Amino acid sequence: MNNGLGAIHPIQLFFLTYMMQTSVAIFILPRSISEAFGTNSWIMLIVLSGIVMVNIFLFQLVYKKGDGMSVFEIMNVTLPRMITFPIYIVFAVSWSISASLILKEYIYIIQLVAFPTTSFIYLLSVLIIVVLFFMQYPIYKMIRAAGVLFGLASVTIILTVFIWPDFSIDRLTPFIFKGTNVSFDWLTIIDQYRPFLGFELCLFLFPYVTKDSHLFRSFYLGNAFTTFIYVYTVVLCLGFYSFDQLQHIIYPTLHFFSFIEFPFLIRIENLVYSIFLVKALVTAVFYYWISKQAIQQIIKRESKFWLPLCIIAFSVFITYPFTTKQELELSLRFAGRFHSVLIFILPLLLLLLLYIQKKVRK
């Protein structure tokens, strides 16, 4: 079934990785990373990307040792339900909350920029309809749609070309990691790991890929591409804004699009934030999909509409109190921290389980 309808192509996985990793976080990335690490903080992105590669390598080990068994299978085989069910619930809650926070962050931005008085719930429910629409598809179709939406998202990358004339390498300064008040510790690094999150999806794709899909190669390449885009964005912002100015701008990546002017169109940022919907959407959809998979391990019933709806409703309900910028940022930070640690520990745990399985079998 190389050409078959359900086949997942490597290039689709590549697009998917990029779409999963970049979400609305890229709007604040240049500022947040500069606040955390100071001047020329883009170097840190490469280091972080290296950690991601290690993380994906751990997933690959799980895949190899487990002969392509899915995460849930590995756990179901060794652990009793008493232990697995709480773990699955943690999965479902963690990913669905992350998804809903991403959606809420996006809505927060468009409310700020364009719809200040429109009801938050209204804008969110519109988005949820789209998420539900996507979740009606089987996974391979979702992946294919994500690949096509990459085409839409890449428009914004092309638009940045018009910023180049106002880029000056002088503003990058030769100083490395200077001019920051934030202390350099583990929590800072974990917080900055958040923009890279999304690649953990590959852990849940094991049962759906074939050898021809080159799952891990696609994810390594996808992560490399994401890193490239991140570095490019941060360097562009550092050369476009002065360092102190950058720290005052809430959404630097969105802000610089307002400087682009075409004879027929100005203030491109109004289009750009709409286009970024694509990224927020894809990330959220797949996160919800992961939590749906986890829940399905418990209730073992296929439901295309009600289960996703319940998960979404639940996550929106949980995150309902977080509406202001500070609340959202804080909740995102904590969700991100939990998430980052979880996806690092998870493959180690799975490897341990596989090791035990092997021993028992002998």
Added chain:
Amino acid sequence: MKRTNRISRYFHVPIKKLERSSMEDTNDSLLLNTINTFSDCDDLTRYSLKNKQLQFLYFKSLIDKKTYEQEVLYPFEALKDDNKTVSAYLENEQFENVRTSEDITERILNGYIAIFLNQSEAYVINAFGPKTRSIEESETETTIVGSHESFIESLAMNLSLVRRRVRSPKLKVVYVSVGEISRNTVALLYIEGLVDMELLDQVKQKINDVEVDIAVDTPVFVQMIDDFPYSFMPQYITTERPDVVVSNLANGKIAGIMDNSPTAFLAPTNFFDFFHSPDDRNQRWAVGSATRVLRMLAFFITLTFTAFYVAVTTFHYEMIPEALLMSLAESRNNVPFSPLFEALIMEVTIELLREAGARLPTKIGQTIGIVGGIVIGQSAVQAGLVSNTLIIVVAISAIASFVMPSYMISAALRIARFGLILLSGLLGNYGLLIGIILLLAHLSTLSNLSTPYFNPASPFHPKELINAVLRVPYGKNSRRPTQTRTQNKEDVKSLGTGEYE
């Protein structure tokens, strides 16, 4: 499966072997039985000769008068009035002995003449030849350069148009029949060695699964065999042009031609096929590529231009450059409606005009153009009902929609446009993007004969995508598209001679 055995049941093709029903009619009732089946068919002609020794049954409307006179009427009249001579004459090869009344009925319906000898023995002779129109130029798919032939309502003629272009025994024609009552024949054309047999089986299977009384025409029929009956997108490309059929056969596709329909369908189809016209291939590559790019541009304009206008004038006034802003605001100044409502009014008006123009004879159609263009356009602006900028916007998107070579896709996109306009009017750019995302998601998840509909774009085949959006010079264009799943990927130069292995 019950319909596969009807494949051979066909009129103007020599029928090699007839499956006979086990029970044979008693000879006496053969004529009566047949006549009974055709009771109340007043157009059936019954003609007796030689003191009712010989009786002919046929439909005057289905047979060729000349054949009838030369092969049947005159020879029998000249024969001696003697059973033996007549029987001997009926032993000639053009006559076929038929035993059951069902067979006779079917033959008569297919334009045969049934000859009853003494009411008990029946012979049939093929005299099919109703009047057909002559080959003309296609009105829906015109080209400037290249062939001007198009299919007509006769399958034989249509097959001849294709066979003339592909002189190879590798061009296969398989008959499948559809329609419980109408019993239409669909000829599936493919080139052996290029086509993927699995796809061919799928087409056959789908056609066999169709449960319909009368398959009226190809455009109706293809909607019964597509994968997504609820989608608004056209899923099989249909064409009236033999040259389009042939060039797609060469790519490993399957063509289906139904009798009494001038339209052929091609399978598997992808989205980008709808944007191709034979003119692109007939022109030099640079011109062809430019035209295809223009069509893609037209595609975006058709879909989004009016919607974007609505979004910008309703929500994002800051996006309009200063020079445009003043004229836009001034033209909108006296309009009593919101941009959304204004745009919907104008779009509906354009659709009304288009539909009126399509239904009316050409001569009156021109008047509609004048009435629509001058009276409505000019006066609506003067009366302050709509802004003149909007008229320009709507007109441009309407013209862009007519750039599509396929009327099907242009109509589908115009429907999608209304959705986008509505979303833009409610949520601005945010709504517009939601619409576009839903549309893209829908397109990328459709499939045609279980091959992806959005093929070179998703799954992503960069080289093919370039080939679909541009028209690459012929030397470079030497691979067949992956969608057809052909085993023989390299393009063959000597297609006409059939030596391609």
Added chain:
Amino acid sequence: MKKGLSFVFMLLLVGCNDKYIIEEVGFLHSLGLDVEKGSDMDEYLVTGVIPQIAPDAKNNRELLTSVSSSDKEALLDLARQSNRDVANGQLRNVLFGKELAEEGIQENIRTMNRDPKFGTRVQVVVVNGQANDLLSQPYTQHPEASQYIDALLEKEARLNNIPETRMHQFTRDLYDDGIDPVTPILRRGEDTVVLDGIALFDNAKYVEKIDPKSSRIFFFLLGNYSSGSLHLELGKGEDDKTIQLLFDSIQNTREMTITNVDETEKMKIDIQVSIKGSLVEYNGPLDITKQKDLRTLETELENRVENRARHLLSVLQAQGVDSIGVGKRVRNSLSYEDWESLNWKETFQNIEINPHVEAEIINIGIFS
């Protein structure tokens, strides 16, 4: 399931409230900010210009003024005077009166940056005089003052007579520790708006302006630019006529070399400027068709430009404003700690900065 989705879809039809239907919005085109004279408290005199779209209105703009204690409050006050929603998404120019600019405009710039509707392409301009005065004049030769100003600034920026200081550039340089922001400065002429040179800012405070005649020289020192022209007077000729020289289509490059970076007192900066262009006008005694005389003229040109550049630099140094971004260069050749401990403003005033000019006349036109 399908029913559920379609039901929720109906919710969509509610629509949202944040509509800015184009003809119902009065888009501020220019905004003038002044300090209100005579009052003991610090009050803003805010002038807003909104282009008129009603075809039968007598005036083709709406001029709204308001006096209040903050510029935001003034905007609200302006809105009360108009029949349309006053919105600033299409704002092109912000004009600061000289007095206000001297007091410092940091707060205003900050507020404007905070507003997402504002955009980063708003021109920041200083008015030599009162912004209100400049905007409210009925210029008889131009239909509309703010568009006139807009076009004037755009053209001059293209010719490199004034820097392009949109909100983005102004904010960027304001927050950069190696450069001080500049803006164009305008004044009112006889029924016209006149470009009055370049306003120099120390942080966000206006301190000095550069004469428009020297503004092209300013660009020689600022960086690499092309287009624009330079007019020079080369002393008196034989019959007591001033010798005129017009150097056109100039392309200039700048290079900066810093010596003795580590010692603050001995730091020396050489600015290497090379200019290329065509000689459009010359009425002196030299025969410019001859190669030798042309070389002499080039040297003459170099000396003149160098002198004026030196004068310009002395003005900058006297005011302690590093508008040409020497600091950026110094910063990039220092270590972070050294740069942080350096008081750049003071250092800039005291160090030696030498311009060196190299001129090249590419052509003298098509008639000799």
